[in-house]
Amino acid sequence: MKANRNLARAPGAFTLTELLIVIAILAILAALLLPALTQAKERGKLTACRSNQRQLAIAALTYAIDNAEWLNPLQDVRVGPDGNSWETTYRVILWDYVGGNPAVFDCPTERVAVYADGISTTDAALGGFALDPAVDWSRLYGYPSQYEVWNASGIGVAGAHWIPVRDDVDPLARVSTMPFGRPLGGGYYEGLHRTTEMTSPAKLICFGDGGSGTATWSDDNWWIKEVTPGAEDNAGFNRLTQDDYGCRRHAGGAVYVFADGHADRLAAAAIPCNPTECWWSLRLNAHAPAAGAGVAP
Ligand SMILES: [Zn+2]
Incomplete structure (x- = not known):
């Protein structure tokens, strides 16, 4: 008599099939769930x-109130705890206004440009200096020091246009x-600048996903800037065309916070920078010809 294998196995056991x-169903479920996770x-x-x-944004506006x-x-030149004056960044200046929390200057998606990790080997490589093994470089943040400017951070301060659009002969009379x-x-x-100079706070970017990562001034990985020397006041500023990787950090876009406190995820090309409207400038029409100047920038 032919043996019945189904009857031969222990009650409740599974066949190989x-x-x-x-297993196949579990693999399909995992493949479906992983992208969602x-x-x-x-x-x-x-x-x-x-x-x-x-x-x-709240820290900057509170600073202004004070x-x-x-x-x-x-950025500014400030005296450090060592008694020396060092070129330092807005992060040190707003330090008390963010409760001394270095992670506020970082984007969790960013792995390389991280402020809270102190001066990393990446920062040192950008700065072209060696890390002294006797120093705890991982905690070098929040105060003016020789290397604070070299500490890359995931969030950058807006600094796209720093040369005045109007034509000033005297450099000391310049206003960015x-x-x-x-x-x-x-x-x-x-x-x-004073907060009263903002013409459209809801259309003025204050901070955004940073990490310029470009060859020019790649050391300054803490501000969003025009990277073409001499073109700092040009209209048409677009981080994507400058291969600024911070601008595509979140699904091809980046987070920006505006002077009215609202934050948005935007594609680089969706940010206006033209004679009618520039979201990088205090004056919405900063690229329009200045009164009396007669020549468009
Ligand atoms: Zn502009």
């Missing part, structure tokens, strides 16, 4: 990036059109 089917993870990072940027409406400098300028003198010629 049944097991293979179960990855997307959910990225959505979480996007939310965290947006939250960090909103904190930065300083007679003057916004914080993009970026929201956070640099103090006049000391090698800086742009000047600072």
Whole structure:
């Protein structure tokens, strides 16, 4: 008599075919769920990036309230704990306004340009200096020091247009059109700005996903800037065409926070920078000919 294999196996056990089917179903389910999980993870990072940027906008506006409406400098020369004066960044200047939390200057999606990891080997490589093994470089942030400017961060301060659009002969009379300028003198010629100079706060970018990662000034991985020397006041500023990887960090776009405190994810090409409207400038029409100038920039 032919043996019945189904009867021969233990009650409740699976056949090989049944097991293979179960494994195949699990593999299909995993393949279906993994992209959804990855997307959910990225959505979480996007939310965290947006939250960090909103904190930065609030910090800058609170700084202005404390300083007679003057916004914080993009960078400045400040005295460090070692008693020396060092060129430093807005991160040190807003430090107390973000509760001394270095992670606020970072985007969770960014792995390389990270402020909270202190001076990393990547930062040192950009700066062309060696890390001294005797120093704890991982905690070098939040105060003026020789290397603070070299610490890349995932979120950059807006500095696309720092040469004035109007034609000034005297460099000391220059006033930049970026929201956070640099103090006049000391090698800086742009000047600072007051919140009252913003013509359209809802259309003025203050911070955004940073990490310019370009050959020109690649050391300054903490601000969003025009990377073509001499073209800093040009209309048509587009981070994508400049291969600025920070602008495509979140599904091809980037998070930006505006002076009214709202944050948006935008594609680089969707940000206006033309004679009618420039979201990088204090004056919405910064690229339009200045009154009396007669010549378009
Ligand atoms: Zn512009």
